[in-house]
Amino acid sequence: MYIRRDIFQAIADPTRRAIITLIAFQTMTPNAIAEHFDITRQAVSKHLRILTECELVKQQSEGREIYYQLQINKMKEIDKWLDQFRKIWETRYSQLDTLLANIKDKKKK
Amino acid sequence: MYIRRDIFQAIADPTRRAIITLIAFQTMTPNAIAEHFDITRQAVSKHLRILTECELVKQQSEGREIYYQLQINKMKEIDKWLDQFRKIWETRYSQLDTLLANIKDKKKK
DNA sequence: TATATAAGCAACCACATGGTTTCGCAAAAT
């Protein structure tokens, strides 16, 4: 067993996914984020630490407040990983298209 | 705490991601899969159980062998979740395009 | 200056996770 702190582990937790969605459009402070959940601010802080560690989120201090911002580019890593499968499902679809075309063709004859 | 057995939790583990990639193109038996890793066949079996539970994988018995097949369509759920962010990063890119266009424009003048 | 507020950190806890070994069972091979 080893310490994993990658983006896939980060998005595994539903609360973390909700936080990501929440701050996707505007930066937010831990307190503001915590208001949306039934967990303590400290728990939110721990989630934000994990998100920060895998660079999904960036801090921005403003006085005693810390605004957290989603690093949307990091999300593309998931998209990139999906690419290998996207190729497959597109192929399968085109095969289905061919199959359907053949059936159509046979009916005509 | 509650039991999570969703696709995001399934792909959180690196070994599980490797298994998914491995069987993406051809069905494989647990033994054949286990040969690719430094873990026991039983450990692979546990991973396959998790993948089966969230319907990422389907079994296909053939005598005493069981072939595991990736349900590629299930992978689209991740793609679907990414959609909300895809919109954002495409907007940011078009904003960047506008910015670059403006700079170009100013140079001309 | 004293106090309230925002946030991180540390210690703690119950339960989840990923691995192992051992076992049992059914199918194939001898």
Place this chain on the structure above:
DNA sequence: ATTTTGCGAAACCATGTGGTTGCTTATATA
């Protein structure tokens, strides 16, 4: 008929995870 093989299930173990409470520090505000 006996042995080998392929597999899953169960019990067990160390470590990870997600939450809590309590504390400290820094900035605002009375």
